[in-house]
Amino acid sequence: MAILRPAGEFDTSYASDMATIRRPWQWCLLLVFLLALFTLPFYASQGLVALVNRIGITIIAVQGLSLLTGFTGQISLGQAAFMTAGGYVSALLVNELGWPFLLALPAAAIAAGLVGLIFGLPSLRVKGFYLVMATLAAQFIIPWFTRNAFQDVLNGAQGLNVQVPVIFGVEFNTPQRYIFLTLTVLVLTTILAFNVTRSRLGRAFISIRDNDLAAELLGVNLFKYKLQAFFLASMYAGLAGSLAAHQLRHINSETFTLIDSIIFMGMLVIGGLGSNLGPIFGAIVVEFLIEAATLLGPFVAMIFPAKSAGVVQALRPLFFGTSLMLFLIFEPRGLAYRWQLFKAAWRLRPFSH
Amino acid sequence: MNPKDTQLSVRNVNLSFGGTQALVNLGFDVRQGEILAIIGPNGAGKTSLLNCLNRFYKVESGSIQFEGYDLTKIAPHRIAGLGIARTFQNIALYTGLSTLDNLMAARHIHMHSGLLQSLIYWGFAHREDISHRMVVEEIIDFLEMEHIRRSIVGSLPYGLRKRVELGRALAMEPRLLLLDEPMTGMNLEEKEDMARFILDLHERQKTTILLIEHDMGLVMDIADRVVVLDFGVKIAEGSPQEIREDQQVIKAYLGEAR
Structure with missing residues (x-):
């Protein structure tokens, strides 16, 4: 399938040909959408705002995974562990050293990125399934470290209480306020993800994913770029982890678990690998599915009164698992690809080719 | 020499x-x-x-x-x-990318934007992309591939894929x-x-x-x-x-x- 452009619109410079947002009306749509998102606390219920907030943080983590798995082809199950690292670093910097949140957030991202570098080292030697096992190690080592090492600072299994972020005297202590923080970071990470994937770095990532032998032959230093992908992915995880920890106001080794890493991967598959829209679609759909499971729970429980508590618990993984399976069978390229097909069909209307 | x-x-x-x-x-x-x-x-x-x-x-x-x-x-x-550039017996293109991006990817060794410049993009990386795009467009002209510029190479017929691969090698100058x-x-x-x-x-x-x-x-x-x-x-x-x-x-x- 070719990348279709609408008929009758012509570019007169390479800059406009290469632009991501190509037309004035697209800018308008985007601005209206962002405006609607940022004014959410003024018209939506607290529950919805909290949900959007959670989805926002999840999208950031999945965007990182998308750069690593979707674009560079390095499958990782360590994303939640890097969130733990980011969350802890940011909590310690604010609690112990009294850093302002605005500094602690990027510092946490960079720290998580460095941790990710260490666990990315095996990627030079191993691929695919074996790399999954290597990144799985992060998922065990990092929580173990937070439970058992430096107990006087990290407080063992109890974890840390995390302060509410304060920026220029404003306390972000409710979802209605916190959402501004989350959305601002999310907009930034989205822009950065688009920038990476359309530049030299992104092309190097994709060449490693599509054909690593040819990539090396074309002068791509595999080791360097795989590590950069791990660094970026873990930075995103660090941002998400820091945001989540400050919102929950608490972090311990159980806050972000292997299950989260697996759900991130599921979101990425459902949303679409190798697309910047994938993480956004995937995280929204899966979070809404889980929400639907919570809402449906009581009704299903009425049908099976004897096991009511278990039924509500079981519905979420059931929804997640079923949808993931259906996507793998019917649309392995995810919702982002569907969206492209939809756009193409719209542009070709009323002719189908 | x-x-x-x-x-x-x-x-x-x-x-x-x-x-x-x-x-x-x-x-x-x-x-x-x-x-x-x-x-x-x-x-x-x-x-x-x-x-x-x-x-x-x-x-x-x-x-x-x-x-x-x-x-x-x-x-x-x-x-x-x-x-030194090379093409393969069994085509080794980046199948998920368009012809244009395959050739742009081959400019890797001639480009210089690193992690930070790529993240920021506007400015150096953008200018660099445009100047290398011009080189790539010349190769596309030379190999008569204008009509498949935006096609995903995975979907191209065999003969054209071979041609794209030659183009990718040429893009390395x-x-x-x-x-x-x-x-x-x-x-x-x-x-x-x-x-x-x-x-x-x-x-x-x-x-x-x-x-x-x-x-x-x-x-x-x-x-x-x-x-x-x-x-x-x-x-x-x-x-x-x-x-x-x-x-x-x-x-x-x-x-x-x-």
């Missing part, structure tokens, strides 16, 4: 897989600006030789000198930077171009197109070309010199005319005359 100077020299190269000797004491020179064809029956070690030049295989002994560098001692990804069977599986018209492209680019840029090909007629037409391999041993080297009359070559290809 003057024409007729040796650009690549292969000396006493040995390579074996388990008990099989793939290359035996192989030695030949490639001169600046010539088209050298390497021919030989299947399994003669032609592709293995290219893989040695790219460091996919590690030679057991011998040396490969390219413009003063010993290729056997250089990291595989640095070889592209020396000015190589001084030595290794072509591994660029015309296999093509029909006559596609073969003639490809031969025309190879001759054109040889004429325009004086690129040295090392060509592996099975189509004898074509090799005899476009090559300046020919090296013949059989079971890893060089059995003949010379102009197409000399090769055509070489008894050993005829034996290797057709068997013993009765």
